[in-house]
Each structure stands twice: as C-alpha cells, then as structure tokens.
Amino acid sequence: MRIAVNTRILLAGKLEGVGKFTHEVLQRLVVQHPEHEFYFFFDRPYDKQFIYAPNVKPVVIYPPARHPFLFYLWFEIMLPRILRQLKPDVFFSPDNFTTLRTTVPRVTVIHDLAYQHFPEEKRYFDRRYYQKFIPRFAAASRLILTVSEFSRKDILKSFNLPPDKVKVAPCGVSDFFKPTPFAQQIDIRQKYCAGEMYFVFVGALQPRKNLVNLFKAFDAFKNLTRSEVNLVIVGRKAWKAGSIVKAYQAMTHKTEVVFTGRVSDAEVRQLYGGALALVFASVFEGFGLPIIEAQKCDCPVITSNTSSMPEVAADSALLVDPHSPDAICQALVQLYHYPERRDYYIRRGRENCRRYTWQQTTNLVYQGLQEAGVKSKKSFD
Template sequence: MKLVLSVEPVRFPLTGIGRYTYELALRLQKSEEISDLQFFAGRSFLPSLPTASDASGSGYGLKRAVQKNFLAVEAYRLLMPILRARALKNHSDFLYHSPNYYLPPFDGKSVATFHDLSPFTWAHCHAPNLVRYLQKELRTTLDRADALITDSEYTRRELSEYFSWPIERIHTVPLASSEEFFPRDYEALKTPLARHGLVPGEYSLFVGTIEPRKNIETLLDAYARLPLSLRTRWPLILTGYYGWRNDEIHKRLEAAQREGWARYLGFVPSEDLPLLFSGARLFAFPSLYEGFGLPVLEAMSSGVPVVCSNSSSLPEVAGNAALMCDAMDVEKLTELLQRGLEDAAWRAQAITQGLVHCSAFSWQRCADETLQVYRTVMEG
C-alpha cells in the first residue's frame, strides 16, 4: 500500500489534532503494510515527519492576522487546492489521508478524519471568517472522500445524520493518551511544577482552548460556589491556547485570580503538560461539546480523578471512571467538584478505574484500526 499522509497539523500550537497526526504518523512509519509513506504539508512533500516547536515562530502572528481577513481567507481557500492538486498529480496510485478534515483535489482514493462538527453545530463559538472557510471546505471534503474516520461513535452518527452521509462509509477510530501521561511521584514533580508556582497535589486542573464551547464560565460559577477554604486550598489552574470569543472568560479569570482561587497559565510547553496533569488533585472538564475529549483520557492516564460533563462523546471517553453531570448544571457540578476533592474513598476508586479504563486506548490500536480503514477503501 502507498500512502500520502497530510502532516500539516503538526505545528505550533500542538493541539489535539496535531498530537493525533503525529502519533499516527509515528506508527504508520513502522507498518510493513505500507510500502511507500509520503508526508505532505502545504503544497509540498517533506523529507521526514516534522515536530512541533513550543514557540510560535515569526510567521504565527501573521497567520493569525490573515485568518481575520475575509479576502485573504477566501483567496487561500481558492488558491491552495489548485497548488496542492498540482503537487499531488503524479500520486494517483497512492491513498491520501487527511487527519484534519480537508481533502484537496486528488485522482486516487482518499480518506479524511472528522474530529467534530463544531463549525456547523457550534458555529457561534468560532470566528466568523473561519466558520465560512470551514463550512465550505468540509462540504467539499464530503464530496471527495471515499471514506471518513471519526474519533467517537457519537461523532460518527452525528456526521451521518447531519449530512445524510452513508454511515457504513464512516469508521470510528478512538484516540489515545500518549506515553508521557502516567502517574508520577509528587517528590519528582516539586521542582518542575515550582516553575509554574504550583505544588503537587494542591490544585485542580482544566486543560483546553479558552473558548465558549469549553464551558469555562460554568466551571468558574461552580468553583466559586465551593467553600472559600476549599477553593483557596486547591485553586483552579487553567492552561491552553488563548482561544477566541473569550473576553468575558478572561475577565472572570482575572477576578478569580485576584480572589486567590484560580489562575490561567497560558499555553505551556508540551513537555510540561504531562507534569501538570500528574500533579493535579482533580481534573475538571465540563465541556459543552467534544468530538472525543482527549484531556479526559490524559488525566486518567496520569492517575488523576476526573469530573466532566456528560455531553456529546465524553461518556464514551470517560466510561464509568469519572463523575459526570449535565454541562450547564452549576449546582450539581459544584457538588461533584467538592466530592472529587474531598471524598478519599471515591478518589482511590476513580484513580484505579481510570487507569484500567484508559489502558484499552492506545495509539497502536488507533494506527491498526486506521490501517483497516485504508484496506477497506483500497479493496472497495
């Protein structure tokens, strides 16, 4: 089998899609079934799998500025497929896989991974220019794809129903947490966490882009209802990409920081993230909508109890190992947060159950099941 894998998501900031692409590429490189693996990004082939830096580089600010300009976004949308098609024109005997929604014009078989439908179902949570671009491009992908991959069964069914796309051509392939996420001894965490002003076991954690879909204001509402002694003993620490449509969220965070019970760290280096997870007393993730919810799995792999919402795909990811409630139920969320922080018996059980549950997910399983999708497409 010959494969062209788009590795464009492997860049700063390395979000969930970038991590998925990188981990999948690492394992596909070792597959004896793939006789020729080509990495593709932009409009050219790369000599090797790239790695994402922890700095944005000089072009990142320019890219963000361009994304806010409608004419620039539209010009990019119209021009890039032509340039990509030209670069791919002699590869029709390859299978093309995009791990990040977009499929260029391609003469061979093609597969795309849809991680969620937020550009359609949660469009109000994204920048308008980006929504217009995504909606046009993703509809084009549906016209071009021979098969689709989703991270969860929830997204598989949502995708099929929303677009009336044949469900037998959509394949669920779960993600996994990376090997860097594992339980650590608190003694070993003292020095690295001190760089962020943190003490192991003395904080709750949220990880994710600071955007409305993550339901951070509800999390702040619920945390604010905890007894003051509890939330100052175990303050809420948030980290993730700065995000969009979040002015009110950041105002709330600044107010909570002045009161001494919450703090936003910004986007931390990737090597520090597993340390932040394993040093947390509790992981809180009341997201409104997730195609998978990888941070929940990363927390469980780190030996940290989880409180999350029961929305979208999160019950699939969390199993029976987390405390869950309706995403907008502030009173119930407060109750679960307090139990997650104080109930020693539940915490011990949740840690054990979480480690067992997340062991069923692996990047090798993800690669193996992705290869099965490739086989189905090539044979079909």
C-alpha cells in the same frame, strides 16, 4: 504503494488534539509499513522530527494555509497539481479538510462538527468555509474516519451519508503519560500554587470549554470549603476568549486561579500528576483527549455528561451537567473532601484508559487506507 498525506498540522511545539492524532498515527504507520512510500505534504518549512522514517518523502506546497482564502488555494489549486504529478494510490487527510479536485481515493478524518453546533466560535470567513466545504469533503471522500461513536452519528445525521462510509478510529493515549512521583508533585505545586493543592483544566481557552461555569463553580467551592486549593488553567487563549476573561475578572477568588498558557507535554504530565482532579466540563467534544491523558497519570477526572464525554470516560469519571455550576461545584467538593472517592476514580481511570491505544488507532487508519485504495494485504500485528 504510494500514500499521500496532508501533514500541514504537524507544527513543532504546537500539537493539540488534531495534531496529536496526526503525529501519533503517522509515526507508527510509516515505521510499521516500510513497504509503502509516504509523501508528506507540508505548507511551510517542516521540522525534521516529523520525517519519521526513510520511506517518508516531504513535499512543501506553498502558500502556508492558515486562512480560508489560502485553504482554497492550497487544497483546490496547489495540492491537486502535486497529486496529478505523484499519482498516489490514496490521499489521507487527518485535519478535517481534503481536496475536491482529484480522482485519487480520499480518506478524511473529521474529528467533530463543533463548527456546526457552535458557529459563533469561528471567525466569519472560517465559518463560511467550514459550512460550504466540510459537507462537500465528506461527500467526496471514499471513507470518513472520526474519533467517537458520538461524532460518527453526528456526521451521518448531518450529511445524510450511508452508514458504512463513516467509521470510528478513537484517539489513544501515549505511554509518555504516567503517574508523577510524589517529590515532583510537591515541586509542581510549589512552582504554580505556592505549594497548595489544585484542580487543573487542560485545553484551549474557548467558550465551549465552559470555563465561565467552571469559574463560577470554583468560587462556590471556595466559599463552601474555605480551603487554600487553587485552580490551574493550562492552554492557549483561542478565538473569542473575551467572555472567559470577563468571567475571570468577576470572580471572588480570582487570585487563586493560575493561567499557565501553553506549556510542554512534560509539564502537562506533571500538572496532571499533581492535581486533585482534572476538571474538563466542556459543553461539546468530539473525543476529549485530556480525559484519558489525565487518567494515565493517575489523576481522577470530572467531566461532562454531554456529547462524546460519557462514551470516552464510561463509568470511570465523575460526570456532571456542564450547564450547572452547582453540579460542577459539588463534584469539586466531593473529590476534595473524600479521598476514597479520588482513589475510586483513579482506579477506574487506570482501567478505562487501557481501552485507548494509538496502536489501535493506527491499525484502524491503515484498514481504512486499504479499503480506500491501498492494495497491500499486510496488516498490523
């Protein structure tokens, strides 16, 4: 069978949540299904690492689509032409978008509706594009996949879709993530924090990640404990990060906050492994991949009691009200002062992250492709 895939999100060294989902699923899918032809649609010259097997045929479709006007040109004009030429059996798009101008059955992954709940975090034209087209993409798709039951219910409610049209294919956690040997923990602490212990946050620096309240909580933690503990912030600065910068500048203990920017996955793994805890008190997540990545590295997790995070973490993390700096502070104090609490959440985290594998995700995606138009009866082992 012919399976066409939107792979424009596969950018070397820049894989975040959606990119990781795409990479982890596709590398398994194409290798485990050599009987199918896969056409990968890139919007710029591609990195050969993403051509995972001989049954992948890369196609570059210009122009690079990184702006709403170019989204429209790429998805509604250029892409349909290629689909008409190739006549695939199904079109898989894992980055929230698809095309309206084709009769090819479409399977679309809508990771979350953050644009709807936090419209102020999108640039004006991006916001307008999302608001106009995401509901239409959902209606036009044969099947929608999403990454949590929370997001599934949100999509069903927002777009008034039949329940069987939206299914969950949760994220997984790679075996790349693993505990950090003690000597490397010492090295990573020395590199970023002059040897001091630290809490870590991993994610794009944008308002809904709730760094403003994290900074307030960390200041309160420092005032209470008088400790030398640092806070390490890992991730790129995203759109509308001004409030985060302002909150940082207002901190009493800002000299003990370390911004790493974007770092390699190997560095992220070590930063998880050397931390007192991951503090991921986001206001809204479709899944929250750092939760299970940290747990795979034996890093206890503090996360929010909102949106998908209680579902993903279950009872394996310390849940807090993200709107309460005091609640976040008390969680920091608890995991700093009581090693037995850290040990408890490390053990629970090990059990929890076993629920999430990229192989399971791949199986569910393949089932969706079969339902939407792939006729092969072969399934994953």
